Amino acid sequence: xxxxxxxxxxxxxxxxxxxxxxxxxxxxxxxxxxxxxxxxxxxxxxxxxxxxxxxxxxxxxxxxxxxxxxxxxxxxxxxxxxxxxxxxxxxxxxxxxxxxxxxxxxxxxxxxxxxxxxxxxxxxxxxxxxxxxxxxxxxxxxxxxxxxxxxxxxxxxxxxxxxxxxxxxxxxxxxxxxxxxxxxxxxxxxxxxxxxxxxxxxxxxxxxxxxxxxxxxxxxxxxxxxxxxxxxxxxxxxxxxxxxxxxxxxxxxxxxxxxxxxxxxxxxxxxxxxxxxxxxxxxxxxxxxxxxxxxxxxxxxxxxxxxxxxxxxxxxxxxxxxxxxxxxxxxxxxxxxxxxxxxxxxxxxxxxxxxxxxxxxxxxxxxxxxxxxxxxxxxxxxxxxxxxxxxxxxxxxxxxxxxxxxxxxxxxxxxxxxxxxxxxxx
Amino acid sequence: xxxxxxxxxxxxxxxxxxxxxxxxxxxxxxxxxxxxxxxxxxxxxxxxxxxxxxxxxxxxxxxxxxxxxxxxxxxxxxxxxxxxxxxxxxxxxxxxxxxxxxxxxxxxxxxxxxxxxxxxxxxxxxxxxxxxxxxxxxxxxxxxxxxxxxxxxxxxxxxxxxxxxxxxxxxxxxxxxxxxxxxxxxxxxxxxxxxxxxxxxxxxxxxxxxxxxxxxxxxxxxxxxxxxxxxxxxxxxxxxxxxxxxxxxxxxxxxxxxxxxxxxxxxx
Numbered sequence: 001x002x003x004x005x006x007x008x009x010x011x012x013x014x015x016x017x018x019x020x021x022x023x024x025x026x027x028x029x030x031x032x033x034x035x036x037x038x039x040x041x042x043x044x045x046x047x048x049x050x051x052x053x054x055x056x057x058x059x060x061x062x063x064x065x066x067x068x069x070x071x072x073x074x075x076x077x078x079x080x081x082x083x084x085x086x087x088x089x090x091x092x093x094x095x096x097x098x099x100x101x102x103x104x105x106x107x108x109x110x111x112x113x114x115x116x117x118x119x120x121x122x123x124x125x126x127x128x129x130x131x132x133x134x135x136x137x138x139x140x141x142x143x144x145x146x147x148x149x150x151x152x153x154x155x156x157x158x159x160x161x162x163x164x165x166x167x168x169x170x171x172x173x174x175x176x177x178x179x180x181x182x183x184x185x186x187x188x189x190x191x192x193x194x195x196x197x198x199x200x201x202x203x204x205x206x207x208x209x210x211x212x213x214x215x216x217x218x219x220x221x222x223x224x225x226x227x228x229x230x231x232x233x234x235x236x237x238x239x240x241x242x243x244x245x246x247x248x249x250x251x252x253x254x255x256x257x258x259x260x261x262x263x264x265x266x267x268x269x270x271x272x273x274x275x276x277x278x279x280x281x282x283x284x285x286x287x288x289x290x291x292x293x294x295x296x297x298x299x300x301x302x303x304x305x306x307x308x309x310x311x312x313x314x315x316x317x318x319x320x321x322x323x324x325x326x327x328x329x330x331x332x333x334x335x336x337x338x339x340x341x342x343x344x345x346x347x348x349x350x351x352x353x354x355x356x357x358x359x360x361x362x363x364x365x366x367x368x369x370x371x372x373x374x375x376x377x378x379x380x381x382x383x384x385x386x387x388x389x390x391x392x393x394x395x396x397x398x399x400x401x402x403x404x405x406x407x408x409x410x411x412x413x414x415x416x417x418x419x420x421x422x423x424x425x426x
Numbered sequence: 427x428x429x430x431x432x433x434x435x436x437x438x439x440x441x442x443x444x445x446x447x448x449x450x451x452x453x454x455x456x457x458x459x460x461x462x463x464x465x466x467x468x469x470x471x472x473x474x475x476x477x478x479x480x481x482x483x484x485x486x487x488x489x490x491x492x493x494x495x496x497x498x499x500x501x502x503x504x505x506x507x508x509x510x511x512x513x514x515x516x517x518x519x520x521x522x523x524x525x526x527x528x529x530x531x532x533x534x535x536x537x538x539x540x541x542x543x544x545x546x547x548x549x550x551x552x553x554x555x556x557x558x559x560x561x562x563x564x565x566x567x568x569x570x571x572x573x574x575x576x577x578x579x580x581x582x583x584x585x586x587x588x589x590x591x592x593x594x595x596x597x598x599x600x601x602x603x604x605x606x607x608x609x610x611x612x613x614x615x616x617x618x619x620x621x622x623x624x625x626x627x628x629x630x631x632x633x634x635x636x637x638x639x640x641x642x643x644x645x646x647x648x649x650x651x652x653x654x655x656x657x658x659x660x661x662x663x664x665x666x667x668x669x670x671x672x673x674x675x676x677x678x679x680x681x682x683x684x685x686x687x688x689x690x691x692x693x694x
Contacts (some may be wrong), residue, residue, distance in 0.1 A: 029485050030556050031601055033586065054539065059572050172491050178482060185484045190605035229660035249580075289528045290482065292554075302504045303532025305481040 011256045011327065017206020017293075020329065024322035025203040028292045032185070033420050040207040047214060055341035056107055056215075063136065064092050064099045066218060070226035070387070073158040075353045080146040080370050081377030085235070087223045087251065088360065089391050096392030097219055097247045098129040102198055104215030106133035109196040116195040120184045122149060122177035123313030123396065124156025126200035133198070141165040144183045146176040149313065157395065160425025170230040174307050177317055181291055201244025202321035205292030209249075209321050223387050224254040233385060236376050237262035240389040241361050241367035242335060243279070244316030247267045247391035251334060262334070262376075265324060266368035268310035269337030279308035280337035281320040281327045290319040296328075311340035311400060312360040314392070338364040344404050346370070347394065359392035360400060366390075430520045430548050430573050430596035433472040434652055443648035445470060446633055447525045447682065448524060448657035450477035450509040453493040455665060458671060460513045462664060467517045469679040470686025474514050475551060475657070478507045478525035485553045487608030489658040493573055504533055506693030508545045515546030521597070522575060524551040530563070539566035549573025549596055556586075557593035564593065566600025575599050578624060580616040583615060584605040587620075588627040597631040597653060598624050602638075608658045609639035618650050640681075648692030656685055 017026050019260045026036060046052040047356075060066040069088045076082045089097040095127035102119075109117055117139050121127030127143040134141035143160055147169040150157050159166050173179035176260065182206075188197045220238070227235055237361040238255050240248035242265040255261045270278030281296045288297035290305060297316035298306040310316040327333035345362055346367035351357045357367060369388040394401070402408045437444040447466045451459050463474050477501055479494035485495070507523060515521045517663025523542060530538050530550075542550065549572040552560060557576055569576045573596030578587050581604060591598050602617035603610065617634045624632045638644055639662075644654045663681050667674035 026559050027555055028559075029554055029579070030577045030586070030590065031485075031581055031604060033556060034579075034581040034583060049639065172488070173481065173495065182484050183483050184486070186606045189485070192604065290533055291484075297528070299528070299532065301532070303480075303529035305528075344592075413620075 008156060011323070011332065013206065013210050013323070017210065019323050019326035021303065023295055023329070024206060024209055024293050026292060027289045027294070028205045028254050029189065032192065035182065036205055036207065037186070038112070042108060043207055043211045045107055046111060046128065052107070052111065056104055058099060058411065059103050061220065064103060066092060066100070067222040067226070068092055070223055070230060071088050073354050076350070076370070079353065080373040081382055082373040082386060083231070083382065084369070084373055085227065085385060085387045086356070086390040087219060087387055088210070088218060089247065089389060090356070090362070090393035094129050094132050095395065096125055097216060097389070098126055098131070098200070098252060099132070100218055100250070101200070101212050101215045101246055102129040102133040103136070104292050105196065105198045105211070106137045107138060110137050111320040112196065114194055114196045116142070116191065118142045118144065118187050118191070118195055119196045119198040120144045120177065120180035120182050120200055122146070122180070122316060124149070124153040124160065125314055125392065127165070127167070127398065128156055128159050128163070130198045131160040131163035134165060135163050142187065144187070145169050146169050146174070146180050147171045148175045153313070155249070174305070178291070178305060201246040202249045202323065203244045203291060203293060203295065203319055209293065209323055212246050213249045213253060214321065217253040219247065219250035219389060220252060220254030223251065227385065227387060231385065232263055234258055235385040235387045236238070236380060237264060237369070238387045239266065239365050239372060241265040241315060241365040241391060242282070242320060242324060243265050243268065243317050243361065244319070245321035247389050249321060249323055251387070251389040252327070263327070263332060264368060264372055265333055265335040266338045266364045267335055268312060268315040268364060269339040270309040270311070272339050273337050277309040278337065279310045279316050281318060282335040283325060283337050285318070286296040287325070293322045294324040295325040296320055312364065313344065313362065314359065314361040317392070336368055338367045342367045347401065348405065356390070357394035358390060359394050360397045362389070362391045428620060430473055430522060430575070431631070433520050434597060437472055437565050438510055438652070443651060443692065444472040444633065444651050444653040445644070445686050445689045446475055446655040447471035447660055448474040448475035448477060448655065449664070450479050450493050450497050451507040452479055452492065452497035452500060453661070454496065454679045455500060456502060456506045456510065460510055461671070462675060463510070463514045464517060465662065465675050466682050467514070467519050469682035471682055472519060474519055474521045475524045475652070476507060476514065476521055476656070478504065478512055478523055478529055480526040480529060483526060486605055487606040487658060489609070489661050490607050491667065493661045504529055508541055509549045511542065512545040520545070520548035522549050522551050522573060523547055524553065528554065535562045535566045539570040539572060541570055543570040547572070549575060551575040551599060553577060554581070557590055567595070577601055578620060580604055580620050580629045584623060587623045591624050591630055594630055596634050599655065600634045601634050602634050602636045602647070606634065607636055609662065610637035613637070613643055613646050617647065621651050641684035643690070644688030645692035646687045648689040654685070654689050
């Protein structure tokens, strides 16, 4: 990974954090500029320091379990008529790609001599990952979480507390992820001398979009090499779900300059984009500034942020990482909404076909990627290859699955209502 | 339209600091906010800062967040803010809009500058853009002869203080503490050195905000700054009198009088 990490990225931001002169940047209070400048310098120094890069690799390998496997999903492949490869980030420690980002940022925090980290979290996954990294590196940790979410995700609150983190419920605004980010920034303005903000996705002000990408890009660097080693070819397409977009940019980065490789992001379509209850930011949003970056934003006529909706709390965010906005504007990547119902259908399909229960976030990518695989299979035959980032596992989503499918009652008279998988008999 | 610098010149001629009062437009209602701001002018505010309520105010503490959210829930729109500017500017004091960036970008920066100038606004305070990422606003403000009030913080380097001071027009907003808006019991020992650093880079007035809530604190800040900015204390006063406009306005006048006496007591 180290060699690739230091390659310049053609689709990268300029030194002020702008992607293509328009997207990204740093729309932030002056009070935080010194800290963001300090972080930028520290991150760039660290990425140029072989000792830091090798320590990061060692921690990910020995503690988090990377490189994750690239697994050929044979039954799924047979169903769609193309080779479907799953990048098994769900098998990482804490069950998702997010461990890469937090271990990178926490290692950097230690290097900068800071003693405390703060983080925002929606469903709690980034909060759990941050609390884990804080325990590993012996850092104080405070996690901001929307009050609505702390009630819905009590199990993750308990996990963070067990790991030694303090969880602060956020009552302001809509009391969800975006408000947790606001509250974490308010903490940071007052604590910046000794505190690092472990941002949970590849969004926010410069350097976060680029730095989080750098810590997550091992996903794609590994997958690209594994695909070449295992099958002797590059994939025809790569696919990932996009909320803020850290797992997606982590996969996409290695393939950006392979212009023959299609890049697909799948956004949360909620009840359907036409209903207005969705979080398909690139597909249905408009350019604006949210949380320090110019990017696509779900907003009203006056520029007030509109509440997003998704069955998947991890994708339920009214903004998106600015590099994705740029890739969409350039046409280098395609972003398509997948509805709640379609994602749940894919969750059931992958569970029954491969014995892998994906996170609902990830299930969006599975649904969308299978459409791509069917098309490529028809165009190019069964050797057509699609890599799906299996960004997280579904244990945390069983409550939602129980409700959606009517599961969990072994003695019940009602049969679980699971949608018929594509290609199967009704 | 009067630039804010006229208010600072007037205060300076009287040997005192200027008092700058903040309220969000549309709180408790559009008409109610106009009435309240006019009362603040009558009781001694030299400049009025009119907040544009925004869904994601990262620099604001709970008091101003609550007022902004109440205004948004009551349906306040960007165009209502311009109506408030027009009504308050008619009193003759300079009015500035304090706003996060996205509503301005959404409105259209150039169109916003034109409409703000047409409403009689003196300019804008921008808590989440800095001059180095605010070139669109700088250009529009210059084209329409508007004040550009940028912030400096105790964490700002000397280079950034100088850059910010030279890009600002009207005055420089010095954040007295590292933290969000809101009343504080203790005064900050960071404000004085910050004001001196701004002064070292030019002769633009410097006003200190964040944390001032009474006449004694105003007097202390006025002893070293050209202006004293008060926001959350005014908002708190109205929040404490829900549904009773008469009592709220009376309390607002009393607070303004106390603060106006403070900036005179602290005369340098």
